[in-house]
Structures are given as C-alpha cells and as structure tokens.
Amino acid sequence: MIMFPIVMSDSHAYAETIAHAERVCADRGERLTPLRRHVLELVARSDGPVKAYDLLDQLKTGPGAAKPPTVYRALDFLMRLGLIHRVEALKSFIACAHGHGHEESAELYICESCGRVDEQDHPDADPSPPSGFAVSRSVIEHYGQCGDCVNDR
C-alpha cells in the first residue's frame, strides 16, 4: 500500500483537520458538537495562533452571543483530545498539525516576525531528566525567526 502525504493549500487545510477530528471523536466516544466543531474550524482557519477572545468575537454575530465559558469549554475539550494546542508564551491556540494523541507533546517553532508556527513531533526521550522524574506532558516552544524571515532581512 502506497501512502501519499496529504498536502493542501493553507486556505483549505482545515477540511482535513475537521475530518480527523470526526475520526478521533468517534474512536473515543466523544461528541464533536456543532459548537466544538465551529471553534475548531475557527482555530484551524485562522492565520497563526489565535486568542480565546478573538474566537469569542467571531462567535458574537447574533443576539445570543457566545460568552467566555463557552469558548473556554470548547477549547478545553479540543485540547483534551489533542486536536489543538495552547501556545503558552503567546496565550494562544493553534490547530494540531499532526494526528498525535494528547499524551504526547508537540514541539513548536514560532516565528516572531511573521507569526508562523511549525509543529513537529517532539523527541520522546529526554536526554537528562532528574532521577526518578516521570514526565506526563511537556511544553516545548522555540521562538525565533523562520527560514523565510531570516532571508528577508
């Protein structure tokens, strides 16, 4: 069986993200409700890391506007399933670029010039944890300049 890497234009990459979310939820017996799907779409379609209150603004288009707990609950759910990641140092969120579960941790390269985030699966084995320390989750964020922005200077 030949495997093709899936490469999509940025503007439609979110379609595969949603499809993947459907599969993950089905596998785990969780419900991807319209609200959760909507929030995931907004995160996935956004150009770079997005803030919770930006999502909130985008969900405020009717009289029954969304309030903070609504957004945060959806974000918590999506993080629990590993479908999005929180970029700690930016207080922002991105759609997961991989199919990894929430046990594993992402390794992010964040360009401080253009805002682009490149996600890699992080190396599982830590070279030197303190004696006996059992890691359950890691936050690994590298800040700097991406190749394009380095060249543009």
Next chain:
Amino acid sequence: MIMFPIVMSDSHAYAETIAHAERVCADRGERLTPLRRHVLELVARSDGPVKAYDLLDQLKTGPGAAKPPTVYRALDFLMRLGLIHRVEALKSFIACAHGHGHEESAELYICESCGRVDEQDHPDADPSPPSGFAVSRSVIEHYGQCGDCVNDR
C-alpha cells in the same frame, strides 16, 4: 584547586541567589535596587513557583503598598538578567538555579504533586529544527511527578 558544590538548606539558599545577583548586576552595569532585590528575595525564598499577585500581596504591608506595575517591572528586570524564569504554563516565577545568562533557556521539571521545580541547563542543540529556523529562546517545561512523589504513591 578543588571545587565543592554549594549545597545549602532550602531556607537559606536565597542568600547565594542574592550574592549572585549582585555580581551579575555589577558585571553588566545594572542596578539591583532595594525593590528589585526585595522581589528577588521573595521569589527565591518562596517554596516553589510564585505568582505575581502573591508577590504583590507580600509587598503590601504598609500604606505605600506596591501596585501591579511595580512588581511586573521588577520581574521583567530580573528575567532580563536571567535571575528568574517565568513558568509559562503556571503563570508563575522561580529563581534561576544556575548562573546561566538570559540568552540560554532553562529546562524545567515541574512536579504536579508537590510543586517542586528542578531546573537543568537545557541541551543546546535541537535535533530537528525546521529548515533555516533560527532559535533565539526556548520554553521547555516538563510536567509530571518527581521521584519522591512517584514513590509515595
């Protein structure tokens, strides 16, 4: 020349931290003012990561109580000199356990049971950065259980 590792009781470890801060400031032509020194002391003496508003409370003991910008400015200064680190996922601060400058990044092991933080100098070379990405600073935080807490279960 024989070198002895400096090991102090927790309750007085902050003394060396302050002495080190004096040296760093002298070397770099910066001023460790009473306020900055006080904040550093509070961070260093605190049992585990401490939050900015906890520091604020501790500085509020007179009529001329400290306000948020006062604390945040001191914290920014101390971070700039690499004397403290911000633990992003905890929105908290710890005193640096090493003498490294602010260029380098710390690698933290944070016990979610007892709150203890173990700092290591992080491995400089990243195994697989995206092509051309120039890293200027990294946030590396491992969450889990320290050896003691693993055994206590």
Next chain:
DNA sequence: TGAAGGATGTAATAACATAACAATTCTACA
C-alpha cells in the same frame, strides 16, 4: 417516560498584565 449525565447558556467576578503619565532619584559632566 423519566431519571442521569453531558453539554450549553448566563451573570458575575477573579486573576493576570499593561498603558500612560507624574514624581522622584541617580549619574554624568560642565
């Protein structure tokens, strides 16, 4: 049908952080 649990709505507030400007203190140099 009618509990039970999960998901969402709503109001209020807590927790974290910064902007803008005034006052003070320090430092360098004439």
Next chain:
DNA sequence: TGTAGAATTGTTATGTTATTACATCCTTCA
C-alpha cells in the same frame, strides 16, 4: 556644586485572560 538627562518608581486606570456558580437544555437508556 549645579543641573540636564536618564533611569527608576509611583499612581491611576484600564485591558486582557480565565473561572465559578448555577440554570437550562439535550441525549441516552433503563
């Protein structure tokens, strides 16, 4: 020593991020 400029701190106000608590609704399944 006097004084201009820079750095530090004080003060008020506000902006931003996140949670608590409780009500309501929806889905499942006995």
